Amino acid sequence: MARKAIAASLIAENVTVNGDLASDGDVQLDGTVRGDLRVGRLTIGESGQVEGAIEAEAVDIRGRVTGSIVAQTVRLHASAQVIGDVIHTQLAIDAGARFEGRSLRFEAPAPAMAALEAPAAMEAAE
Numbered sequence: 001m002a003r004k005a006i007a008a009s010l011i012a013e014n015v016t017v018n019g020d021l022a023s024d025g026d027v028q029l030d031g032t033v034r035g036d037l038r039v040g041r042l043t044i045g046e047s048g049q050v051e052g053a054i055e056a057e058a059v060d061i062r063g064r065v066t067g068s069i070v071a072q073t074v075r076l077h078a079s080a081q082v083i084g085d086v087i088h089t090q091l092a093i094d095a096g097a098r099f100e101g102r103s104l105r106f107e108a109p110a111p112a113m114a115a116l117e118a119p120a121a122m123e124a125a126e
Contacts, residue, residue, distance in 0.1 A: 013047045020052075029063070036067075046079050070106070 008026035011017060015031035022038045030045040036052040041059075044050065048063035058073045061080040070087045078096035085102045093099060 011048075013045075042071075044080075068101075072106075 006025040008028055009023055010028045011031040011033065013030040017031070017033045018035065020035040020037070021027070021033055024040050026041040026043070027037070027039045028043045028045065029048040029050065031047070032049040032051075034051045036054070037050060038055045040057055042054060042056045043060045044063040044065065046062045050063075050065045050067060052067045054065065054067065054069045054071070056069075056071045059069055059071045060075050060077070061082060062077045063079070064081045066083045068084045068087070069082070072088065073090040073092075074086055074088045075092045076082060076094060076097040076099060078094045080094075080097040080099075082098065083100045085104060086099070087104045087106050089106055091103055091105075
C-alpha cells in the first residue's frame with residue numbers, strides 16, 4: 001500500500017512551542033521550539049529558532065539552533081546560526097553561516113566489510 005502524502009506542518013513566526021515535537025512528515029519552522037524535534041524533514045526559516053536536539057532525515061537551516069543535530073543531510077544557509085554538534089552523512093555550509101560545534105560524519109558500518117575482515121582477523125590470531 002502506498003504511503004498517503006502528508007501536508008507539511010507549519011509553525012508560524014508568532015508561535016512558540018514549549019516541549020518536544022514529533023512528526024514523520026515535513027515541518028516548516030518559522031517560530032520557536034524549546035524542546036527536542038524528531039521529524040522527517042525540517043526547514044528552519046530565518047525567523048525560526050530551536051533550543052533543543054534535532055533528529056531528522058534532512059535539515060535546512062536559515063535561522064538559529066542551539067543544540068545537537070543528527071540528520072542524513074544538513075545545510076546551513078548564509079543566515080544560519082548553529083551552536084552545537086552536527087552528526088551527518090552530508091553537510092553543506094554556505095558562506096556567512098555561523099557554526100560553533102563539532103561536525104561528526106555518521107557512517108554506518110558496512111556489513112560486507114565487517115564480514116570480510118572477521119575471517120582474516122581469526123586467521124591471523126591462529
